[in-house]
Amino acid sequence: MKVFILLIMGIGLLHSVSAATHSLHYVYTATSGIPDFPEFVTVGLVNREPISYYDSIIRTETPRQDWMANNEGSDYWESQTQISNGTEQTFKANIDILKQRFNQTGGVHVVQNMYGCEWDDETGVTDGFEQYGYDGEDFIVFDLKTLTWIAPTPQAFITKNKWDNDRGWIEQTKNYLTQTCIEWLKKYVDYGKSSLMRTVPPSVFLLQRTPSSPVTCHATGFYPSRVMVTWMKDGQEQYEDVEVGETLQNDDGTFQKSVHLTVKPEEWKKNKYQCVVQVSGIKEDFIKDLTEDQIQTNTGFVPANTSDDGSNSSNNTAPKA
Structure with a gap:
């Protein structure tokens, strides 16, 4: 999805800015028309490392890092499973709704939702985001500054008007992105600090x-x-x-x-x-x-007289890509 592309700071800024930034992202993906593939998948990521996984086949939220499994007990995973069970049904319904909006019947279709937050542990600056996509295109995006939803496509106007008028939903989204998400992010970073904050040279x-x-x-x-x-x-x-x-x-x-x-x-x-x-x-x-x-x-x-097919007699081979 275009809006999901992560921009990296320019050269000269990477060491000083990005090193202190931590992120908690969740990605939900619902599909229809794809045989032998889960109709719903969720992945949680801390600093782009997967920490949790759920899909409509296993129907259980599972840890993807030892430091998550060791620090969160069965009550946590059971509650996350219940949340994902409910979200699965919502997203399956959303695919049907969007197919109607776009006048579609069969074929392969995908709804994605990505949300989360970022925290700079040096400056204390935080940020949050939530966005939806349909069939590889942006569908609707939450603007945390104006507390409104942005609809880049006409088919999203109905959703925008509905969600903009639900002030309870707006406030809930704001509180999660600016407070709850940050609190959980800090907790997860502390769980996995020995792994997440390591550095390995290239x-x-x-x-x-x-x-x-x-x-x-x-x-x-x-x-x-x-x-x-x-x-x-x-x-x-x-x-x-x-x-x-x-x-x-x-x-x-x-x-x-x-x-x-x-x-x-x-x-x-x-x-x-x-x-x-x-x-x-x-x-x-x-x-x-x-x-x-x-x-x-x-x-x-490559010696100076290498033939155009790249062949030579050296045994000093490059690593596999």
Whole structure:
């Protein structure tokens, strides 16, 4: 969903701003028309790490971190299960309502709700949000400043008018986002501080399929997930011919990210190109100079006379992507 895209602070601000920010997010997803897939799923996340899970098949709220299971007893999980049971029915009904609004019958349809809060443990600044999407598009968003709902599509006007006029619902939403959510976030961060507040530096590699392919700066094995990977040319940040990939989670709980630079060999050989990696909470910048001896392929380092298919005889192989 477009509104769900997380923006990361610009280079130079990541260490000083993002390191102290913690978040509690919940994502609800209801679907119809997808065989062998749960019709309703909820995921709770602290600092983008999953802490709880529920779906319409298992119908039980379950912990996703040991520190959640060890600190919250059976009463907590039973109450969360009851809440999710009720929410499941509401979201199934919402899909039917929205299909009518959009004059739809069959097909695959998805309703999503994302809400939560953020807290900066250095400044004390907090924020909250709640938003809904339908079939991959924004549907309705809560404006915490004006305490009103924003409807980016005509089909959402009915919902906006109904919710704007329900002052009890407005006040309840405000109190949750500004108070209750923050209190739970602080509690969860304390539960998992040994894990959530750790830092792990990245390994950085420059990868290329052939001498004419884009050069990829691949950072992996870092924690937390908040990262900035930037290509620089002669000390200036490059925006053109740069493709930024998503931050993905590794099997061990660390993260990886790739940023691709399209540049001709004669261009990077006569200028100073660098990949700069910044990880939230780590003061050090991790820098790789774009030089021939730093570029790797799936079969090893790229020598000057490498054929266009990227083959060579080196045994010094790059890590699996």
